[in-house]
Amino acid sequence: MAELDVSPAFEAALRTELARLGESAPVPDDAHLDALEGRADDRPSPGPRDRRSLALVAAIVLVIAGLAASIGAAILRSDDGVDRTRLGGGRGTTTTTAAVPVGPILPARSLTTSFEGRAPEGPDGAILTNGVTDAETLAEVWADAGRPTSSLPTVDFATEVVVEVTMDDVACASPELEFRKGPAAVRAAAVEPASCSDPSAVAGPRTYFYALRWSDTGRPFQLEVADPSDPDAFGSIAIG
Amino acid sequence: MDAAGDSFEAAWLEHRRALWRVAWLIVGDPDQADDIVSAAFARSLNGWAEREILNPKAYLRRAVVNEASDSFRRAGRDRRWLVRRTGEGRGMRPVDSQVAEGTDLAAALRRLPIDQRAVIVLRFWGDLSERDAAEALSISVGTVKSRTHRALKALAADLGPGFLADQAVEATDG
Numbered sequence: 541m542a543e544l545d546v547s548p549a550f551e552a553a554l555r556t557e558l559a560r561l562g563e564s565a566p567v568p569d570d571a572h573l574d575a576l577e578g579r580a581d582d583r584p585s586p587g588p589r590d591r592r593s594l595a596l597v598a599a600i601v602l603v604i605a606g607l608a609a610s611i612g613a614a615i616l617r618s619d620d621g622v623d624r625t626r627l628g629g630g631r632g633t634t635t636t637t638a639a640v641p642v643g644p645i646l647p648a649r650s651l652t653t654s655f656e657g658r659a660p661e662g663p664d665g666a667i668l669t670n671g672v673t674d675a676e677t678l679a680e681v682w683a684d685a686g687r688p689t690s691s692l693p694t695v696d697f698a699t700e701v702v703v704e705v706t707m708d709d710v711a712c713a714s715p716e717l718e719f720r721k722g723p724a725a726v727r728a729a730a731v732e733p734a735s736c737s738d739p740s741a742v743a744g745p746r747t748y749f750y751a752l753r754w755s756d757t758g759r760p761f762q763l764e765v766a767d768p769s770d771p772d773a774f775g776s777i778a779i780g
Numbered sequence: 781m782d783a784a785g786d787s788f789e790a791a792w793l794e795h796r797r798a799l800w801r802v803a804w805l806i807v808g809d810p811d812q813a814d815d816i817v818s819a820a821f822a823r824s825l826n827g828w829a830e831r832e833i834l835n836p837k838a839y840l841r842r843a844v845v846n847e848a849s850d851s852f853r854r855a856g857r858d859r860r861w862l863v864r865r866t867g868e869g870r871g872m873r874p875v876d877s878q879v880a881e882g883t884d885l886a887a888a889l890r891r892l893p894i895d896q897r898a899v900i901v902l903r904f905w906g907d908l909s910e911r912d913a914a915e916a917l918s919i920s921v922g923t924v925k926s927r928t929h930r931a932l933k934a935l936a937a938d939l940g941p942g943f944l945a946d947q948a949v950e951a952t953d954g
Contacts, residue, residue: 547944550932550936550943551932553944554904554935555904555905558885561805561905565801565804577821
């Protein structure tokens with residue numbers, strides 16, 4: 541299909557028409573806006589005791605969620621030794637929100653240049669994550685991803701673990717992932733390319749293969765993969 | 781009221797109409813815009829005293845846009861869950877798509893995903909730079925570029941060549 545040209549004239553017309561649309565907005569009067577602020581003021585603000593209660597409830601919820609995720613990941617582990625999970629897609633997956641762990645960047649060995657992968661099931665935003673802990677499984681996963689057998693990397697699984705991540709809806713084809721060690725998990729996120737001058741180059745899901753050292757990750761460890769389309773969400777998988 | 785409260789009130793009063801307009805352009809429904817602005821007011825008021833706000837307008841705008849996106853994201857996540865598990869709902873529009881009726885552009889905006897709609901409003905109505913839009917939407921500049929590109933393509937295809945022709949005629953008449 542031919543690429544649709546979006547001309548500067550179209551953009552100018554869009555600005556003009558949007559300005560008109562904005563002018564037609566039924567902006568409420570001051571009394572109405574004052575009332576909106578009053579609505580916000582009416583919301584009870586948590587006092588110190590309430591905050592402690594909220595923190596306790598949040599902690600309990602997090603513990604339960606963590607247990608559920610671990611159980612789900614254990615159930616997910618298939619006979620071939622591969623942990624499989626999908627962001628937001630059920631099957632024991634967690635999609636949740638949390639502060640991004642601030643921690644050191646882990647050394648990660650890229651096993652192949654990121655490439656256009658096969659779309660995970662699901663209409664959008666799906667993430668497929670595999671944790672591979674033996675050579676036989678790596679060969680299967682590698683072939684499944686469409687990589688040639690001749691380029692199968694050599695990995696010392698006594699000291700390293702392989703992580704495969706396929707992410708849909710990645711903006712501007714991120715060439716690499718970055719792994720950070722948080723207090724409770726290793727977080728993987730796409731690194732934005734330094735130059736993104738050709739957004740039309742965005743091409744569906746991308747697959748990454750990395751080897752991480754057990755000595756850096758700990759064993760077992762929890763891998764979290766940030767959802768590129770939702771800065772607050774991530775999928776989580778137990779590896780090892 | 782303390783100094784932080786005073787500065788917040790001054791900033792809010794100065795920008796609240798524009799903030800409401802941004803919310804309305806994104807969600808298209810006055811009642812939803814009310815809810816978003818009200819929630820953004822509370823959220824930004826809480827955050828105001830906790831940090832130094834260098835750009836009050838950008839800070840407040842971000843609160844509104846985040847609130848709008850969050851509400852749609854929650855709805856979208858529920859919908860995606862259903863689609864993944866049952867296959868039902870494929871191609872369905874989320875019930876949250878209620879941009880103001882009345883013009884072809886409004887209708888075309890309504891058919892855009894919320895994320896693309898927000899970036900179009902911020903970039904082409906609010907005249908925000910890619911970097912400022914990225915900050916307002918809490919996404920990367922690259923994502924702003926790709927969403928803008930996709931949204932423009934979708935709008936151009938949806939509105940068709942008649943959109944440009946109408947604009948040219950109006951410019952001539954004007």
